[in-house]
Amino acid sequence: MRLVLLGPPGAGKGTQAKKIIKDWKVVHISTGDLFRANIKNETELGKKVKAYLDQGQLVPDELTIALLWDRLDREDTENGYILDGFPRTLAQAKALDEGLKERGQALDGALALVVPFDVLVPRLAGRRVCPECGASFHIKDQPPKKEGVCDLCGHELIQRDDDRESTVAQRIRVYEDSTAPLLDYYRSQGKLIEVDGNQPVDRVEDDVQKALQEIQ
Ligand code: AMP
Numbered sequence: 001m002r003l004v005l006l007g008p009p010g011a012g013k014g015t016q017a018k019k020i021i022k023d024w025k026v027v028h029i030s031t032g033d034l035f036r037a038n039i040k041n042e043t044e045l046g047k048k049v050k051a052y053l054d055q056g057q058l059v060p061d062e063l064t065i066a067l068l069w070d071r072l073d074r075e076d077t078e079n080g081y082i083l084d085g086f087p088r089t090l091a092q093a094k095a096l097d098e099g100l101k102e103r104g105q106a107l108d109g110a111l112a113l114v115v116p117f118d119v120l121v122p123r124l125a126g127r128r129v130c131p132e133c134g135a136s137f138h139i140k141d142q143p144p145k146k147e148g149v150c151d152l153c154g155h156e157l158i159q160r161d162d163d164r165e166s167t168v169a170q171r172i173r174v175y176e177d178s179t180a181p182l183l184d185y186y187r188s189q190g191k192l193i194e195v196d197g198n199q200p201v202d203r204v205e206d207d208v209q210k211a212l213q214e215i216q
Helices: 013-024 031-041 044-057 061-072 092-101 117-126 164-181 181-188 201-215
Strands: 001-005 027-030 082-083 108-112 127-129 136-138 192-197
Touching: 001 013, 001 136, 001 164, 013 082, 013 201, 027 031, 027 061, 031 044, 031 061, 031 082, 031 108, 044 061, 044 164, 082 092, 092 117, 092 181, 108 181, 108 201, 117 127, 164 181, 181 192, 192 201
Parallel strands: 001 082, 001 108, 027 082, 108 192
Antiparallel strands: 127 136
C-alpha cells in the first residue's frame, strides 16, 4: 500500500502513521523527521534547511523532492509506505505522481485528517517529543507517566522549536496557503479519503482502519 497522509500540523498524522505501519507492515516516511535528523547530524542538507524549519517555512521543493526519492528508492519500501508531511505543495504532489509513474507505480490513496484550526494551536503548543526514539506526548491529553520523561526509552522529552506558539501560527498559515489545495488535487483523482481527526485517538484509528480496508 502506498499512501499519503494529509492534514494540518497537529492533526495527528504522526500518531496515525505509527499505528498504520504496525497494522499494514509498511514503512513510515516523514520528511520532517528526515530533515530533523539531518539537522541533528549537521549534514550539508541539515545546514541548508535549518532556517526554514526554525521559521516554520517550507523547505524548497527541489531539496525536498530529492530527499524523498532518495528515501523511496531504498529496498525497505517494496511492501509499501505511508508518507507523512509529503507532499506539501502542488509541485511536490505532481513530482510524486510522475516519479511513481516512471517506476510503474501509483498511490493507493490520500488520507486526510480533518481538524478545525482552533484546536491545532493548543495541540501543538502542548506537544512534547522524545528526541531519542521519536515518541510523542501531550502535557494534558496524553501525558507521560513521569513528567518530562519518555515512557518508551526514559530519555528527557523536549518541545520542538517549531511547536512554540509564534512558529505554530506561521506553520498553519503555510498549510492553508500551500498544502490545503492538495485536497482538491487528490479529490479530482478520486483518491481522497477524509477522516474526522477531531475525536478521541482510538476513534480516529478505527475510522482510519475502515477507510484503508476499503481502498485495499
Ligand atoms: P513536520 O515534522 O512534518 O511538521 O515538518 C517540520 C518542518 O519540516 C516543516 O515546517 C518544514 O519546514 C519542513 N518540511 C517537512 N516536510 C516538508 C515538505 N514536504 N516540504 C517542505 N518542507 C517540509
